[in-house]
Amino acid sequence: MQYLYHEHAGDASLELNGDAHHYIFKVRRHRVDDVIALRHLKNDIIYMYRIVNMDKKQAHLELLEERSLSIKAARNLHIGWCMIDPKNIEKVLPILNEMGVAYITFISCDRSQQNFKIDFDRFERILLNSSQQCGRSDKMKLELGGSLKEFTSDHPKALMLNFSDKLLNNIEMADDMTIVIGCEGGFSDKEVGLMPSDKIVGLDTPLILRSESAVCAVASKMLV
Helix, strand or coil: CCCEECCCCCCCEEEEEHHHHHHHHHHCCCCCCCEEEEECCCCCEEEEEEEEEECCCEEEEEEEEEEECCCCCCCEEEEEEECCCHHHHHHHHHHHHHHCCCEEEEEECCCCCCCCCCCHHHHHHHHHHHHHHHCCCCCCEEEEEEEHHHHHHHCCCCEEECCCCCEHHHCCCCCEEEEEECCCCCCCHHHHCCCCHHHEEECCCCCCCCHHHHHHHHHHHHHC
16 A cells, blocks of 8 residues: 545544554554555645554554655546446456546446446545555546537547557557547447547457456556
């Protein structure tokens, strides 16, 4: 763990209890006078605290210093992801967060199953734990969008991942990129028709990827 999240990080003194106390002292084995890093993820500031005293249930920390430390991907990547089973989404959320994906908008596509509901609170907990582990100074943003047509209208420069001779790894990457990735079964002909042909890109593989595999492949090529 690179830091501990605490909503009151930055206060002159803090008390740790519950899960945070257990993790710091039972898992990480910190002791009195150790210095630990905290963030609240509202900005890029990291706060260094000294452990002043502790018992079996609670620990008292005092702020030593604070400094700006931004740890993010060099490129801002926004993914429009056609809805798949949330159980499959949550398996790859930490991977996408660790690679530096900035934003995911979950959208409805012709071949999306319509009965899925996202537990955003659960997803946020997953992202929080991931950011603490990888050191990222923010966490990936998530939102529920509308249709693919609405998304492409709002993001006219977006790319679409589909079968194409124009390969993703051959395009020039900009600082801000948006790409749409389909669900199981891919895009319908009508949806493909929403995109200009020069905005449709493919991957250099003869294999058929699951939606979550494609998302990870795209993020790695565009960010890492």
